[in-house]
Amino acid sequence: MELSKLFAIPVPPMELMLRATLMYWFLLLIFRFVLRRDPGSLGVADILLVVIIADASQNGMAGDYQTVTEGFIVVGTLVFWNYVLDWASYRWEIVHSLTEPKPLQLVKDGQMLMRNLRKEFLRPDDVEAQLRQAGVDDVRKVKAAFLEGDGKLSVLKLERDDEGQSQDKDEGPAGA
Numbered sequence: 001m002e003l004s005k006l007f008a009i010p011v012p013p014m015e016l017m018l019r020a021t022l023m024y025w026f027l028l029l030i031f032r033f034v035l036r037r038d039p040g041s042l043g044v045a046d047i048l049l050v051v052i053i054a055d056a057s058q059n060g061m062a063g064d065y066q067t068v069t070e071g072f073i074v075v076g077t078l079v080f081w082n083y084v085l086d087w088a089s090y091r092w093e094i095v096h097s098l099t100e101p102k103p104l105q106l107v108k109d110g111q112m113l114m115r116n117l118r119k120e121f122l123r124p125d126d127v128e129a130q131l132r133q134a135g136v137d138d139v140r141k142v143k144a145a146f147l148e149g150d151g152k153l154s155v156l157k158l159e160r161d162d163e164g165q166s167q168d169k170d171e172g173p174a175g176a
Helices: 004-005 013-033 043-061 068-091 093-099 114-119 126-134
Strands: 104-108 142-147 153-161 166-173
Touching: 013 043, 013 068, 043 068, 068 093, 104 114, 104 126, 114 126, 114 153, 126 142, 126 153
Parallel strands: none
Antiparallel strands: 104 142, 142 153, 153 166
16 A cells, blocks of 8 residues: 555545535534434534544545545544534524523423423423432422523422521532
């Protein structure tokens, strides 16, 4: 094998960059609007970047691209778009609102909001399990619970003081 063939670029770099750009934006839109909630604490764009880079790197190393340089170009393009999206999301609220889902209220004043649970394909058992992780044994003790953009549940407890008065207590994200 000639070393120069390893780094040659038979496919035009702009074509590689365009393919990577189109795939990145296509998958980002799918993850954001079809698969709104992710299971961990990483953002959608971060998980997307890891998955695509893994595939792009594998293609470059395994020879699905003709050369390693093609893999470098694709990975570089993906990193570029992820950086630009993070920067734009930080700088402009409209970009942030497009890339990060707003919190969705699942419990209000001790009652589960079934419409919102259905919207995210969550069962009451799922919410109750998250509430238990937050130290709440009864949904009636919850003033509000929100499904955050990162998939975690944040809980505001409704607590009673010694005189029987209600007090709100913020418990933060469950499972954090």
